[in-house]
Amino acid sequence: MNSNWISRVRRSLGLLLLAFAVVGCAPTQTRLDPASIQSASAPVSREKTIALLGGTGMTGGYLLREALARGYRIRLLSRASDRFTYLSDRVEVVVGDALDPSTIAALLEGSDAVISAIGPGANGPENLNSRTTSNVIAAMSNTATRPYLIVSGAAVKLSVDERNFSGKVMRRLALWRYPTLAADRQREYELLAESPIPWILLRCPLIESAMGENVADMSLSTPPGWRVQAGALARFALDEIENGQFRRRAPFLASD
Structure with missing residues (x-):
């Protein structure tokens, strides 16, 4: 059998497996343990407070770690009040549901920036991302100067995109594997584009539970790769904030 043909088949299978997670963070990946987050924390050195949604997930854990390492205070949404007691001097937990507008309003009170790393989860509520973002936009309507950064998926399409072949394949596979989630993330972008707030949408492929050493590579036109390390993503996100x-x-x- 032709070796080039075998190589192409292997590569195609690899891309297909990676595509299973290109619309955002895979819910089964390893989360950071509390010791890793706590050890990275530095004394408060910044006046600004970050509101964090999805901080209990894998990607959110890396974002929390990076924000604490840079000296930010955090207001974090959680369903359990005792989830982050070990960070009680730096993290204020707001208990509630992201789909509750009053909870989002309470979370954003006193915050200078908002980051959402809410992932698809297993058996999660329908249209979680767009409904959450709708609540955030409503809560920010009177103070639209705060940045709102969202970790989203590489399947989201903008009119200015100029995807290469790999980028087109990535999107098609994502739409095939996760049509409902991809549609929800697309709707989330449309809500942002229609709003007056200063949003940033980070379009990510498979998010790996790894620190990495560098800031993530970036492109405004096509996905520059099939994977991104959560640590590199977090550094990019905080740099952007x-x-x-x-x-x-x-x-x-x-x-x-």
């Missing part, structure tokens, strides 16, 4: 380079834009991220 601080520098404001990609307001109202949706960069694709990936790691070497």
Whole structure:
């Protein structure tokens, strides 16, 4: 059998497996343990407070770790009040549901930036991402200067995209594997685009539970790769909160 044909088949199978998670964080991946988050925490050195949704998930754990390492205070949404007692001096837990508008309003009170890493989860509520973002937009209507950064999926489409072949394959496979979730994330983007708030949508392929050493690679036109390390994603996200380079834009991220 032709070796080139075998190589193409193997590559196609690999891309297909990776596509199972290209619409965002895979819910079964390893979360950071509390010791890792606590050990990275630095003394409070910034005046700003970040509101974090999805902080109990894998990607959210890396975002929480990075924000604490940079000296931020955190207001974190959780269903359990005792989830982050070991960080009680740095993290204020707001107990509730992201689909409850009053809970989101309470979470954002006193916050200077908002980050959402809410993932699909297993058997989660329908249209979780777009409904959550709708609540955030409503809560920010009177203070639309705060940045709202969302970890989303590589299947989200913008009119300015110029995807290469790999990027097109990635999107088609994602739409085939996760049509409902992909539609929800697309609707989330449309809500953001129609709103006046300074949003940032990070379009991610498979998110790996790994720190990495660098900031994620970025492209505004096509996915630069099939994977991104959660640590690299977190560093990019916090850099964006601080520098404001990609307001109202949706960069694709990936790691070497």
